Amino acid sequence: MSSSAVMRTEKLQKVYRTGATETPALRGVDLELEEREFTATAGPSGSGKSTLLHLLGGLDRPTDGEIYLDGRAMSGLSKDELARLRLTRIGFVFQAYNLIPVLTVVENTAFVLELQGIPYRERIRRARAILAELRVDKYADQFPNRLSGGEQQRVAVARAVVSDPAIVLADEPTANLDTKTSLDLIDLMRRMNEEHETTFLFATHDTRLLDRVDRVIHLEDGRIARDERVR
Amino acid sequence: MKVALRHLVRNRRRTLLTLLAVLIPVYFLVFMFGFANANLRDMFETATRFDTGHAQIRAVPTKATGSAIPLMRDPSDALAALAEVKEIEWWTVRLDLPAMASVGERSRTIYVRGIVPEEVDPVSGLADRIVAGESLATGTGGVVVGEELALLLKLEVGDEIVLLGAHPEAALGAIRAPVVGVYRAPEAALGRTVIYADLSTARQLARSETAATAIVLRVAGVTGPGDQTALDRAVNDLRANLPAGYEVQDWLELVPMVATYMGILTPALLIVGAIFFALGGLVVLNTIYLSVLERTRELGLILALGAARRRVVRMILAEAGAIAVAGAVGGAVTGVGLILVVEAFGGIPLWGAAAQMMREIGMSPVLHLSANFVQVALSTASMTAVAVLAAWWPARRASRLEPMEAMRYVE
Secondary structure, eight states, X not given: OOTTEEEXXXXXXXXXXXXXXXXXXXXXXXXXXXXXXXXXXXXXXXXXXXXXHHHHTTSSOOSXXXXXXXXXXXXXXXXHHHHHHHHHHEEEEXXXXXXXXXXXXXXXXXXXXXXXXXXXXXXXXXXXXXXXXXXXXXGTTSOGGGSOHHHHHHHHHHHHHXXXXXXXXEESTTTTSOHHHXXXXXXXXXXXXXXXXXXXXXXEOXXXXXXGSSEEEEEXXXXXXXXXXXX | OXXXXXXXXHTHHHHHHHHHHHHXXXXXXXXXXXXXXXXXXXXXXXXXXXXXXSEEEEEOOOTTTOOSSOOBSOTHHHHHHXXXXXXXXXXXXXXXXXXXXXXXXXXXXXXXXXXXXXHHHHHHOGGGGEEEEOOOOTTSOOEEEEHHHHHHHTOOTTOEEEEEEOOTTSOOEEEEEEEEEEEOOSSHHHHHHEEEEEHHHHHHHHTOSSOBSEEEEEETTOOSGGGHHXXXXXXXXXXXXXXXXXXXXXHHHHSHHHHHHHHHHHHHHHHHHHHHHHHHHHXXXXXXXXXXXXXXXXXXHHHHTTOOHHHHHHHHHHHHHHHHHHHHHHHHHHHHHHHHHHHHTTOEEOOHHHHHHHHHTTOOSEEOOOOOHHHHHHHHHHHXXXXXXXXXXXXXXXXXXXXXXXXXXXX
């Protein structure tokens, strides 16, 4: 493992079991994500992109193999320890239903900081600052249902980076957006990556986004088919 | 907490219904306890002021005489012992004699109650209950009769009544006494059976100058049925000081019906209260469960972001707690408020047969209510606790959701 790797996997496997039926989703993935890297994982539906992100994010456990975050193995962690890890070291952007509907935009952004126990004034200050960077500060006091899909995803990105995590994992963040909005969102994520020096890994099946990243990991049938440096 | 409160505001109708499910049991219990408190106080006041006192010293009955109320030939030694007990704030000697009352061709078995009017009136208010004629006074030789008895014997003020004393431990004595007044008894049975005479007149019927059947007494600091401990202490002190041949009975022993009523009332109210609490708790459980179900994806997101499971439990319990506290306090305020309003208007007057029935059993025909702080606080706290406990299961279920499964949940 290189000294600048934020996250690393070893022979990562995931098999879903439904009764007697076994469906392998990942079949031994070895991967290293470097600090400040802006990486996409691409592949057709069912290739294992989302499964990989969920395992890396500690939202699910691998059937076999190991994941290291900051050099620390995740397999031995309890549910509560995994939750703590997600809270402090990992930012998430999901495909949909990203925001808590009863909280305003600024409250949604500050929610992770609240969970971390940051005092009210400090977390609101930081949330407003990041919303301004992502150009959604004018919606700060509105509820999410007043925002478009693209604006909601920008707020989700703001929430993901506001606590300065080691890595942001985004699971098909542009899946429900039109092309222009998708490109805008990826550009904003890229800006966050560069300005905050945060490592990003996002899953997509939209090839138009791939020329904006440093590296593309192509997944097919649960395996890395190709790992290419774009920049 | 903010998320919990915002959800309550967002689902206003459901919140309101749940609030009512918590409010109504507390309101009901506060109101019912208020009614029971006033009822018991009414019984206590009537019994202890007009009939039994807080306690009585009586002679120990001997089987041979067959007397229900044994005669004390000379209670001076008991009176001397009484002076040694500092808790006793008031006492009076009384002579209750079974007797036959006769007027013209009508007669009826009654009790002649010999009292010292000047001692008894300030406590019993007998003088204030005179509805015709005059109140009783020492040395006049007259008697006052109840309205009911006056009606039965067709008596009027100024008529003469023949009384024949028939206590099994006393010689037969007979007197002719003028009816100086008619009183309204708090209980119809008393008005039908008790004729008041001054103590010396009653003693003529027992053909004794010192006879008595009871020393009626009141204990300092005893102001209601809840002061039984103070009363028990005084009664025990008194028992320790009395010479042999006497016993002390408190008002509950003298009016066992009230003791039975008291024994039934509180458990009955608690059982009904528990049923209401359980129903309220079920409504809260249902509401919180539905709320958790509806918010499965949101809870999944919160867990995915890294919220600790205990935080999710706290969030759901905060939601239930907010409803519970608001509902329970609302119920208490409404209940106490209604009690205050009713009492500001002098209670709820009964009329007709209901009023008559209340008088028959010695209760006021005006229903009063009385709030007790401890009962109100306990009712409020109990319902709050039940509601929060009811939310525990859905809260625990919410905290155990798998984040990604929950986020994929479709209603």
